[in-house]
Amino acid sequence: MVSRVVFGRGSFNQLGDIIEPKRVNTTAPFIFLVDDVFKGNPLITSRLPLAYNDQLVFVSTKEEPKTSQVDEMVEQIILNHKDRPSGIIGIGGGTIMDLAKAVAIMLTNEGEAKDYQGWDIVKNAAIYHVGVPTISGTGAEVSRTTILTGPQRKLGINSDFTPFDQVILDPELTVGVPKEQWFYTGMDCFVHCIESLKGTYLNAFSQSYGEKALELCQEIFLEDTLSDEDSQDQLMMASWHGGMSIAYSQVGVAHAMSYGLGYLLGIKHGIGNCIVFEHLEEYYPEGVAMYKAMRKKHNIFIPQGICSNLGDDEFDIMIDVALSLEPLWENAIGKNWKQIITRDKLKALYQKM
Template sequence: MTKYRNFPMVPRVVFGQGCFKQLGEILLPKRKSSEAPFIFLVDDVFEGHELINSIPLLFNDQIIFISADEEPKTNQVDSLVSQLIQSYTELPSGIIGIGGGTLLDLAKATALMLTNPGSASEYQGWDLIKKPAIYHVGIPTISGTGAEVSRTTVLLGPDKKLGINSDFTPFDQVILDPDLTQGVSTEQWFYTGMDCFIHCVESLNGTFLNAFSQSYGEKALELCKEVYLDSLSEEDSRDKLMMASWHGGMSIAYSQVGVAHAMSYGLSYLLGVKHGIGNCLVFQYLEEFYPEGVALFDQMREKHQIKLPKGICANLSDTEFDTMIKVAMSLEPLWENAVGKEWRKTITPQKLKSIYKKI
């Protein structure tokens, strides 16, 4: 008998404009005691913003502002966990991440590492976490990464950029309020939305494709086309991109991403390039793998007048190229999904270097 993966999903989700206001009501039954606070990890762009006044603080709850300018790191998670353990007599009642993919990944990782010993870097990989996380909630303020629904939390470690992939990683609760995505810059809206679009292209063209991932991937792709190629109202665009992100994240639960994500991890690890723009920088040169997807990407980029940076890899040494290539090629499930079990026959260091040199 074939053994199928029994994947966890987010058990509770609320969607709708203004639903963030229900956060206090949602958290109250989850509070363990007055000594067990809720910890809110919030993107520091919201410091002084009216959103902060809407966070339902009680007792010794704490807001920790975190910059999303850099990718989340394993030592950052370790530092947060240590800080929380030293500050309180009880484990927190829960961790709430409010922001984009960086904040959502930090919230997931912190919730996991409060119950699992050692450093976050020891758990970068598949199914290494042994104990359930504490209660954790994801509240995206930008749409596209799929971090709100995925079973991974992507972290930059001392040796690699790799997710903590586990059945205990997904959020216990997600709040999808399209109103929270207002005010995002055009560039950020594009780069993060393209993360979702590229998820879908890689999933739908992968060898791991099945009816489950296809149904979600096709819906997410359709929504991305509407958002980035049609003329929607701002309100419709926010609603639909938020659902595209959700469906895009679900599409890879039972499949995988592919070439752009693998190579983007190399850029992030070496150069600190943020995930969304990294995917775009790589994807523009992947006609060989995703011809239809790249053609659509070019249309979307032209419509929104997005100019991608050039010369990112122009002055790198051979050693630096080798570092990026090593990181990218270590992500074996992504390459197997993209090319098949015999991927090493066609995906060589020379091939990857030729693509990186164009960026």
């Protein structure tokens, strides 16, 4: 679990006070990885507690994070600074959260990021790292994974060293998120809840978080009782609770198949989950019906026909990626999932998308 959390409007102003005691020395900088959408935006940039040799790096989030991108960042940090950084501060959406966690890990572990894609491969603790989400839904601020697209697969660095040491949850930072992005990322949280609560890995701990997150999602996306500020606060809490739920259980069919779309077609995670979830009535009938009611209420467009021109080889690539995520399938279907989830079944589902 994340050991330290601050929540509240304006809490981003506490960042300097929070990180300064963690400064190793004046030549060991804090590296701020910030979504480049905030370049020139005083909401973030004028409030960053930069000092000494601290470095601000704006990062494009047009594409999903890659293992090669992590390796390049780590190399540049090592080349540009005499001392190992005091910490990594990630400020942005799920992409930035994952990059910050991965960079913090790779500064203390040899090799390349792709070598650590999987479960519990990391040997050395990451350097101090802080997450400041500016959009709610991914749960990346709380999860023990960092989802990366590697040369052969899309898979997280799942380890006890991955979670942030500190998270700052300031709902004010989510103001101005475009409506469709708000929905896609919010649905990532919603799907977390459905897949956790309907999974075979479910336990009392994950269930308590998943049920609360689902309750919040229903209030946010189906009811008209919340002010804008309350909705922002609630979605940030839903994201946290949804992330906690899957941290102690697992996700399922939608995420496994979404990773295939992301690896081959570069479809971003939130919208990828929506594209897949449209066709999963067989596995999550109540959840899919609720999702479609949310989509209709908010008049959100979901891309159609993205797989219509793919060849057999391309379908095979997506299927291989999806099937490699064995814990997700076991959670969704059970230990006998390999007898139920066939390549033909997955291909037929992808062909609907």
